[in-house]
Amino acid sequence: MTRAVHEPSLHDEAARAGWLYYVGGMTQDQIATELGVSRQRAQRLVSRAMAEGLIQVRLSHRISACLDLENALADKFQLTRCRVVPTLGPGGDSVRATSPAAAAELERVLRMPEPKVIALGTGRSMRGMVDALEPTEADQHRLVSLNGNIAPDGSASFFDVVMRIADKVRAPHYPMPVPVISTTAEENAAFHALAPVRRVVELAKSADVIFVGVGQMSHDAPLLADGFVTRAELDEMQAAGATGEVAGWVYDSAGEYLEVGTNRRTGGVRVAQGLARPAIGIAAGPSKVKAIAAALQSRIINGLITDEATASAILQR
Numbered sequence: 001m002t003r004a005v006h007e008p009s010l011h012d013e014a015a016r017a018g019w020l021y022y023v024g025g026m027t028q029d030q031i032a033t034e035l036g037v038s039r040q041r042a043q044r045l046v047s048r049a050m051a052e053g054l055i056q057v058r059l060s061h062r063i064s065a066c067l068d069l070e071n072a073l074a075d076k077f078q079l080t081r082c083r084v085v086p087t088l089g090p091g092g093d094s095v096r097a098t099s100p101a102a103a104a105e106l107e108r109v110l111r112m113p114e115p116k117v118i119a120l121g122t123g124r125s126m127r128g129m130v131d132a133l134e135p136t137e138a139d140q141h142r143l144v145s146l147n148g149n150i151a152p153d154g155s156a157s158f159f160d161v162v163m164r165i166a167d168k169v170r171a172p173h174y175p176m177p178v179p180v181i182s183t184t185a186e187e188n189a190a191f192h193a194l195a196p197v198r199r200v201v202e203l204a205k206s207a208d209v210i211f212v213g214v215g216q217m218s219h220d221a222p223l224l225a226d227g228f229v230t231r232a233e234l235d236e237m238q239a240a241g242a243t244g245e246v247a248g249w250v251y252d253s254a255g256e257y258l259e260v261g262t263n264r265r266t267g268g269v270r271v272a273q274g275l276a277r278p279a280i281g282i283a284a285g286p287s288k289v290k291a292i293a294a295a296l297q298s299r300i301i302n303g304l305i306t307d308e309a310t311a312s313a314i315l316q317r
Helices: 009-020 030-034 039-051 064-077 093-110 124-132 162-169 185-192 195-205 233-239 287-296 308-316
Strands: 081-083 118-120 143-149 173-179 210-215 244-246 250-251 279-282 302-305
Touching: 009 030, 030 039, 064 287, 064 308, 081 093, 081 173, 081 308, 093 118, 093 124, 093 210, 093 279, 093 302, 093 308, 118 195, 124 162, 124 210, 124 279, 143 162, 143 195, 143 287, 162 173, 173 185, 173 195, 185 195, 195 302, 250 287, 279 287, 287 308, 302 308
Parallel strands: 081 302, 118 143, 118 210, 143 173, 210 279, 279 302
Antiparallel strands: 244 250
């Protein structure tokens, strides 16, 4: 299928400059360097972005380069949904960049009048999405967690989002009352044998729409940083080909789930590959490119919200 190539416009430049200023927190000198223009032009572009309503906390103008990347990703991976936002430049926070677009996509689902079961992963990108979400009334839907919500020390998982979202949208919500990763496979099975847990698991498996983060399994893996796996466990899974994780479940470079390491003890529901329902991944950053590409390849996710640099890197693989 041939798609039109969008030519950059003055609005594109202004929207990008406004995004870098108001979302990325850049100075006008930094924006000038990033865009390759004079400081005076950068100042005029930022002013235009605000004067014409291109930036209203969220980016309301679709930049042509981002649209082209969206089209290319959608064509290559047959995506149900795709949003690409401007990269915030060197040192920029990718979560801060993707959160408004992710929140807008969730709000689109929440506005649907017919009842939906919305399943949610955890992590920094998911929490960023919730923080950017506008409060609304959406009690026709049900929200359910894919992950366990108990951390290794017995506390509530810091990045669990179901209750945070429910507080904003007043929808019935179902946390997954099991450890994120149990100590043993037998303990995990015992938790999942409990009737209340079985009901939440079945609800999550019936989800109409899924929103998840995508974690890398390199030495800066979120599962390691957050204390859910040990260095020895990470080494074992890396040796087996671990590339990424979605909802705590680890997969290889082809997007196939591993049957080793913590996957034997992970709580909650594994996101099945290749199902027809939308499964939207929210992730960006150089360290996540391999993990995102693998999840797209096997259709663990069939939708993506990311930034320009990440989108370009995925397409070049």
